[in-house]
Amino acid sequence: MKADGKVLMAHGSGGRMARDLVEKVLVKPLHNPLLEPLDDSATMPFSGRMAFTTDSYVVRPIFFPGGDIGKLAVCGTVNDLAMVGARPLYISLALILEEGLPLSELQQVVASIRQAADEADVRIVTGDTKVVDHGAADRLFVNTAGVGLVPEGINVSGANARPGDAVILSGSIGDHGIAVLSRREGLSFETELVSDCAPLAGLVADMLAACPAIRAMRDPTRGGLASTLNEIAAKSKVCIRLDERNILVRDAVRGACEMLGFDPLYVANEGKLVAIVPAGDASRVVEVMRRHRYGRDAAVVGEVLDAPAGRVLLKTAVGATRVVDMLTGDLLPRIC
């Protein structure tokens, strides 16, 4: 591999160049005993309730303040597993490379995949690499699927919210979407905007230890907090009422949103979670969250009501109440 090399079509062929790319650029930096056999599937023992998820990542640009497409992919899949209460264990990694992609960029992404996997204590156990001709993909697309173990007695689902429950948010909203957009569009702000991209499984483990009865969890990615809570309200057939005063939006994000005409409630996050918990457990859960690096700004931001079912309402800072609907169209394309 030459330091100034680029991805060629032959790197996707199944021949010697493909093998070299896989061995040197992927397997070596991602090495672990389960990946090593390089058979058509990885195999390992598993016993219990399995969680299984997948996400493809098409973020543009692939490098942004606070992360890159590799870190995003690992964190996104780790978080999807954590949101059903699972302990993430194994990750698959499939890359679609555009011919001409600098190998140095691929290596940088793989290094951050390794770093994110190590932080989240998951192993990349199987993978795939495809190359498409120049112009047939935009640089690099990543897919990660993940397998995790749901501890016994845990039953977290978007359908489980009940009237009376409390709604907890782990921190500020909108950081990821605005950070990616600012890099993409070359916007600059007084304060640097940084993606919140982070693996939340450790935070979730602490939360479940404090409150095994957590009803629902979601990471509010595409569509933001508003869309995520609309999904939970619809699935659980409840109303969710937010209190705007308790929802943290960083000044830089608020300023950017005002300038661009965005509502932070709809802007993507990649290192935040919303949890619905029995009201009596809320303060204990918040306390535990605040001790974790990814939950320092955790707060109760709303409550679950019985009606109007399927609706999300917002009590604004000035005391009015408005409906927080799902977006019909598109706010920020390709932020994950």
Add this chain to the structure above:
Amino acid sequence: MKADGKVLMAHGSGGRMARDLVEKVLVKPLHNPLLEPLDDSATMPFSGRMAFTTDSYVVRPIFFPGGDIGKLAVCGTVNDLAMVGARPLYISLALILEEGLPLSELQQVVASIRQAADEADVRIVTGDTKVVDHGAADRLFVNTAGVGLVPEGINVSGANARPGDAVILSGSIGDHGIAVLSRREGLSFETELVSDCAPLAGLVADMLAACPAIRAMRDPTRGGLASTLNEIAAKSKVCIRLDERNILVRDAVRGACEMLGFDPLYVANEGKLVAIVPAGDASRVVEVMRRHRYGRDAAVVGEVLDAPAGRVLLKTAVGATRVVDMLTGDLLPRIC
């Protein structure tokens, strides 16, 4: 969903249009009880040795004689699980859609995903959809990851071939690669060329029932039979000697290869497998395979020797012996 509709950026947004697309075009045709909760991960009980694999599909064109990118994705992942002896159970499905893709084509692909999943007796339990702007991807890329269960006592790996073993091939080679290429390039031949794309887990189950001691299995996809056997020879540190007279190449494929200057040994298959089995079990395994619809032309095509280790040799029809090396470059890009 209008019948003449197209994929729009908003279908990837996380908002209402995205939800509609997922519900109507994906969840409804793929419906099963494990997919239904639509939480961030699917969950299900699992106990035993787990196989886990992933593949992205970028085949061009997405429809070809004998299949399409959807059937290919399901079969490919089912086969990767089967090649370690696993019974395929659960599949994840992640789509990257190019803005402007006709919804009717997406629906056709999803229908064939369902059909292939039903034939292979696997369930699509989790998924993801991303949309990229026109020109940032080539129509439709598919990723499938899969989870399967390896029965107790089965230990199939590319590293397990031993001198004295027999090499079995399940049927003719080169059909998939040539079928895709002919459609892509608008070539026509006297006999229609059809991809062999098929799920092989049923065939493998029959083979393992007849011979639990199968050493190694691979489906010779990208890079063809030659590359696959080179991998096994390298991993197992053995020599594999093929007998050209026993390797079936259909006339239409042979003719196309001669015209195009390809060696069928390097052309991709998507419904064939090569198995390394103890010599004493070979005839029983072949017999069982021939009773299966995807193994009717199964035959012993070679043997495993101790030296030269890592090499694949071919005894040609005229009695000479030549080295079958890995390709360095690229024969047929984007055939899977």
